[in-house]
Structure formats: structure tokens, C-alpha cells
Amino acid sequence: MKLSKGVDIVNIVIVEDDIFLREELQNILQKEGYSVESISSFDTPLEAIIACKPGLVLLDLNLPNLSGFQICRHLKSKGIGPILVLTARNQIRDELHALELGADDFLTKPCHPKRLLARIKKLQQLYAKMPVLLKSGMFQLDLKTHELYVAEQSLLLSENESTMMKVLMQAAPSIVKKEQLFYELWGSSAYVDQNILQVNMTRLRKTLAKIEMAHHIKTIRGVGYQLAGHDS
Amino acid sequence: MKLSKGVDIVNIVIVEDDIFLREELQNILQKEGYSVESISSFDTPLEAIIACKPGLVLLDLNLPNLSGFQICRHLKSKGIGPILVLTARNQIRDELHALELGADDFLTKPCHPKRLLARIKKLQQLYAKMPVLLKSGMFQLDLKTHELYVAEQSLLLSENESTMMKVLMQAAPSIVKKEQLFYELWGSSAYVDQNILQVNMTRLRKTLAKIEMAHHIKTIRGVGYQLAGHDS
DNA sequence: AATTATTCTTACAGTTGGCGTAAGGTTTCG
DNA sequence: CGAAACCTTACGCCAACTGTAAGAATAATT
Incomplete structure (x- = not known):
């Protein structure tokens, strides 16, 4: 309630x-x-x-x-x-x-x-x-329902996926440090398990792949990730 | 998608x-x-x-x-x-x-x-x-997110609960026949199991009870249910 | 080319929420 | 009182989400 x-x-x-x-x-x-x-x-x-x-x-x-x-x-x-x-x-x-x-x-x-x-x-x-719509480049994210809109398409993200997308979109086109993603997802920047972020990132990419948008998330080796939402 | x-x-x-x-x-x-x-x-x-x-x-x-x-x-x-x-x-x-x-x-x-x-x-x-808001009396139902608003409170309904609430609200203050609820929920007015409706009604009432609104759903014996949303 | 650090992928298990079924209890009305 | 109508609870199934673990792939370095 x-x-x-x-x-x-x-x-x-x-x-x-x-x-x-x-x-x-x-x-x-x-x-x-x-x-x-x-x-x-x-x-x-x-x-x-x-x-x-x-x-x-x-x-x-x-x-x-x-x-x-x-x-x-x-x-x-x-x-x-x-x-x-x-x-x-x-x-x-x-x-x-x-x-x-x-x-x-x-x-x-x-x-x-x-x-x-x-x-x-x-x-x-x-x-x-009105829904709280976060806009960045070609992406629009409804922070309440976790719906992601791209062009004429839309898909529903899970909570983790939505959080990651939010952080990426807010920072775009800058790079988001892994540390920050940890902080937003699990409240602690002292990230114990490197892997869990990667798993969730794979999941987000797999979800985005449904509308051929997976390649918009770039990994910056040793630093973090970056959303490229303006060109294709 | x-x-x-x-x-x-x-x-x-x-x-x-x-x-x-x-x-x-x-x-x-x-x-x-x-x-x-x-x-x-x-x-x-x-x-x-x-x-x-x-x-x-x-x-x-x-x-x-x-x-x-x-x-x-x-x-x-x-x-x-x-x-x-x-x-x-x-x-x-x-x-x-x-x-x-x-x-x-x-x-x-x-x-x-x-x-x-x-x-x-x-x-x-x-x-x-805008969200698709169905209003009836003191109730407001977001048909997309299944959020129900009453006065200053809100709660999240499950899909079945939302459907039942929708039908009740659309008909209010008229009575909704059990037959129609069956039709809306399971697509068939030939309702095989009487019980399943009652179970779901119990669940809806239990959910509404969280904001002390359970008593607004009245049972019309032999006919169906009715939403009383104007007084208290 | 070999090594190492980093990142990715897949499979598995635990948790949760929603739902239908079954069985027994309660209310209503004649 | 008794039967019909209605209510409630418990159980099990299923789907979605998430974290863990282990191994594969990739990139950087020597």
C-alpha cells in the first residue's frame, strides 16, 4: 500500500x-x-x-x-x-x-x-x-511503469533494467562508472561481485535487442558503460 | 514487444x-x-x-x-x-x-x-x-498500471482485481451480473465454476480492505455485485 | 604468441506474486 | 431446520525477476 x-x-x-x-x-x-x-x-x-x-x-x-x-x-x-x-x-x-x-x-x-x-x-x-518521462536522445523512459519508448516501439523493462537505463540516460552521452551503477542498484559503491553488474547488463542488452537497440550500450573497458542514443 | x-x-x-x-x-x-x-x-x-x-x-x-x-x-x-x-x-x-x-x-x-x-x-x-483513468464515484482506476486511487490513498491491484474493479466501476451504481464478470475475466459467460469468481472477489475485497474500502462492494444475492462508491 | 585482466554468457536456484482448484465454513431465506 | 448461495482458507502450479557460480570470449600487455 x-x-x-x-x-x-x-x-x-x-x-x-x-x-x-x-x-x-x-x-x-x-x-x-x-x-x-x-x-x-x-x-x-x-x-x-x-x-x-x-x-x-x-x-x-x-x-x-x-x-x-x-x-x-x-x-x-x-x-x-x-x-x-x-x-x-x-x-x-x-x-x-x-x-x-x-x-x-x-x-x-x-x-x-x-x-x-x-x-x-x-x-x-x-x-x-502525467507519467514521469525521462528523455535522452531517441529514448524515452517512463520511470513509473518502466516502459521504454524508442521511435514507434515500446517495451517493458524490469526494475533492475529500468534503473540501469535511467542512470545511463541521465548521464548520456557521458560514461557511467561501474561504481555508480552499483550504487544506484544496490546502494553500495563497494561492489563485492563484479559479475552481477555484467549479468544485469547482459539482460538489459538482451531486452533491448528485441527492438534492435542493444548496440547502443557501449562498454568502456575498465571504466563503465555509455549510452549512445543519437545516431544508430 | x-x-x-x-x-x-x-x-x-x-x-x-x-x-x-x-x-x-x-x-x-x-x-x-x-x-x-x-x-x-x-x-x-x-x-x-x-x-x-x-x-x-x-x-x-x-x-x-x-x-x-x-x-x-x-x-x-x-x-x-x-x-x-x-x-x-x-x-x-x-x-x-x-x-x-x-x-x-x-x-x-x-x-x-x-x-x-x-x-x-x-x-x-x-x-x-495521460494514463487512462476510469473514474466512478470516489474511485479512480488507472487501467494501464492497475493503480487505484481513493481520496489521498492509492494501491496497486493485480490484473484480475483491476478487471473486476473496472467492470464494477463502469457499471456503478448499477449491479453487475456474475455472468458479465465471468465474461470479462475469462472470456466465457458459460461459467463452469461458480467458486472462482468468489475467490477473486474475496481477494479484491481483501486488497481494498487495506484502505478500508472493502465494504463498498456489495453482494446482490443470486445476481451479482455492486459498487457503492458515493457515500461511505 | 602467450599470458592476464576484463568482460560476457549461460545455467541454476531461490523468492515472490498471481492464479485456479478444492474443501469446508458461513449466511440467507423459505 | 435445511438447502442454496456465498465466503474463506489452504494448497500447488506457474511465470517473472534476481543473484550466484562457472566457464567462454575478448582485449590489452609483454
Whole structure:
């Protein structure tokens, strides 16, 4: 039995260069009980946003450095949470473009606070039920169900297989040390039996072979393994 | 291995009493490749909508018989797909109310066709990744992972348990005949062994007992079983 | 080429969870 | 009370997953 008690504290990240509006938004959201962070430096907005681990991104389009559109695309390509675009630009082509690039909703300023809150709540509800999809290259892994998606195919991994795949995907295209795999699988980096990792790796490869993807896992002799998921 | 080939044909159901607008919408959507059905009789709109097995519902609020709000609530309580409200009523409280009752998006007429199409596409994308959640009363069942959600708790059912729960939930609050349970579980309504159903029912009840929900399955002597999921 | 370290593969066994069968107990109703 | 309907428990089978062990294959080194 699993108890999913209480509501997670949602971290909303505001990306808006107008200080007044930013603080107003922050007030509105905090009164509603959300945890809020604002981006104030727009030199490297992407890194700043990601560092906040956003549960939702409130995004303006007119930004000093990188445009909101670009931010939108980059965040979505990393599978980052719901994005709500809030902007003064009310051209329909802006809305279409933003939605096309992955924004999940589009509101125009001025916006009634209750409307904003309702839309935020809606997105939260939707995303709460969504599977946790880890993306890397051509691979997509549902960390909850252990389903692996590649192109049009999918297959079900066992728990060990899923863990290994997760670690490989998170690190890709870097090399994963054997030590780390041991740590993730058995909690101890002091790996007693070299073999057990290899056995599980063989099993993962055999499973991946069902969709001709086994060769994507490369062994780096003396170090560990590496996932090559971009070419074939 | 499972191949999820091709894109399903999305069935959009239009619920709109103005004939002209209805046909215009139908045109727009069909040009885009959607399969469209319209509700023309509003005597029993809920049944009519459900019969269409909608992949998305385009809903007006001002309807002759049952109001759009009520339709919205009922559809969502049955876990029926994305609902996009399209209405001439542009009061913010209508929007809030609709979203509150489960609508997934809210657009006001007149609406630019491209905006409508973009929003529809967005909802499709979101729902494509969503788990298939069957709702009935206080129960929610993920048909894919066999997870059952009740209030703030959740537990994992086995395949048989999930199937039984599914049938019970779909029928609720009606009675499910033993015959039908046999059919769903073992493909044959000619049930050879009475006992096996009872055993599985005991198991389901034992599982539900973990969250004190066993008593929600009532035995209807000589007929079958019934799920009571609304009160406690 | 021979040696050695590293990695891979296969087979086996233990564990777990889900399921059907069987047998006996309990409840309900006339 | 007695029979029909229903419930419960225990048993054994099967499939999936995992760790262990032993030997084979591969790569690096001398």
C-alpha cells in the first residue's frame, strides 16, 4: 500500500523582466500558497530556470536576452514541466507559435488574477497525473511503469533494467562508472561481485535487442558503460 | 514487444445547438483530418455524447436542456476525455466555473479557427500521454498500471482485481451480473465454476480492505455485485 | 604468441506474486 | 431446520525477476 499524503509544494518560476509585474505576480501566487522563485538575471536564463527545478514556469515572451520562444523550446526539449506563457503580445501568431513550441497555455496581459490561478491549477492537475518521462536522445523512459519508448516501439523493462537505463540516460552521452551503477542498484559503491553488474547488463542488452537497440550500450573497458542514443 | 503504430483517428464530438456554427466547426475540423460527430438532439445529451466515444468534446455552455456546466461535470465524473468549452459567454466566472468542473480549456466565440485548432491539438498531445483513468464515484482506476486511487490513498491491484474493479466501476451504481464478470475475466459467460469468481472477489475485497474500502462492494444475492462508491 | 585482466554468457536456484482448484465454513431465506 | 448461495482458507502450479557460480570470449600487455 502506498499513501500519497499531502500536496507537494509546487515551485513556480516566474520569468518576467518587468519588476513591478513580477512582484505583483509573486504576491498573487504566494497568497495562494505556492512557492515562487523569480528570475532576475537574464544572462543565462535557461540555466537559471532549470536550477530552480520548476514545477511550473510562468513565462513572458519579450525578454532582454533570449526570447521567450527559445526558452520555451529548450525547456520542453528537456522535458521540463508545464509552461504558461503570459504576455502583452496578443497577436494570434504569437499564441500559435508559443503553443507550437511546447507552451501549455497562453494568456495575455492584463489577466485577471483568478483566471491565471485557475489556469495554473488546471495545468498542475494535468501534469500531476502525467507519467514521469525521462528523455535522452531517441529514448524515452517512463520511470513509473518502466516502459521504454524508442521511435514507434515500446517495451517493458524490469526494475533492475529500468534503473540501469535511467542512470545511463541521465548521464548520456557521458560514461557511467561501474561504481555508480552499483550504487544506484544496490546502494553500495563497494561492489563485492563484479559479475552481477555484467549479468544485469547482459539482460538489459538482451531486452533491448528485441527492438534492435542493444548496440547502443557501449562498454568502456575498465571504466563503465555509455549510452549512445543519437545516431544508430 | 508492443508496436504503437500510427496515429489514432481522433473523434471530436461537437455539442452546440446553433446549426450554422455547428456546421462551420464541423467543416473546419474535418478539413484538418479529424473525424467529427455532432449532437443534434438535446433530449439526452449525455448519453448521446458518450455513445460517440469522444476523443475530445467541443462544448457550448448555452444549451436547450441540460446546461453545459452539468454536462461538463458528468462527463468528467466518468473520466471522459478532454473537454474544450467554446462559448459566447465571456464572463470570467463562467470560465472559472467551467474549469472548476473539469473543462480542460475555455475559448470564447468568436474564435479564430487556428487558435481553436491549436488548442485542440494541444489537448490531444497532453491527453495522449495521460494514463487512462476510469473514474466512478470516489474511485479512480488507472487501467494501464492497475493503480487505484481513493481520496489521498492509492494501491496497486493485480490484473484480475483491476478487471473486476473496472467492470464494477463502469457499471456503478448499477449491479453487475456474475455472468458479465465471468465474461470479462475469462472470456466465457458459460461459467463452469461458480467458486472462482468468489475467490477473486474475496481477494479484491481483501486488497481494498487495506484502505478500508472493502465494504463498498456489495453482494446482490443470486445476481451479482455492486459498487457503492458515493457515500461511505 | 602467450599470458592476464576484463568482460560476457549461460545455467541454476531461490523468492515472490498471481492464479485456479478444492474443501469446508458461513449466511440467507423459505 | 435445511438447502442454496456465498465466503474463506489452504494448497500447488506457474511465470517473472534476481543473484550466484562457472566457464567462454575478448582485449590489452609483454
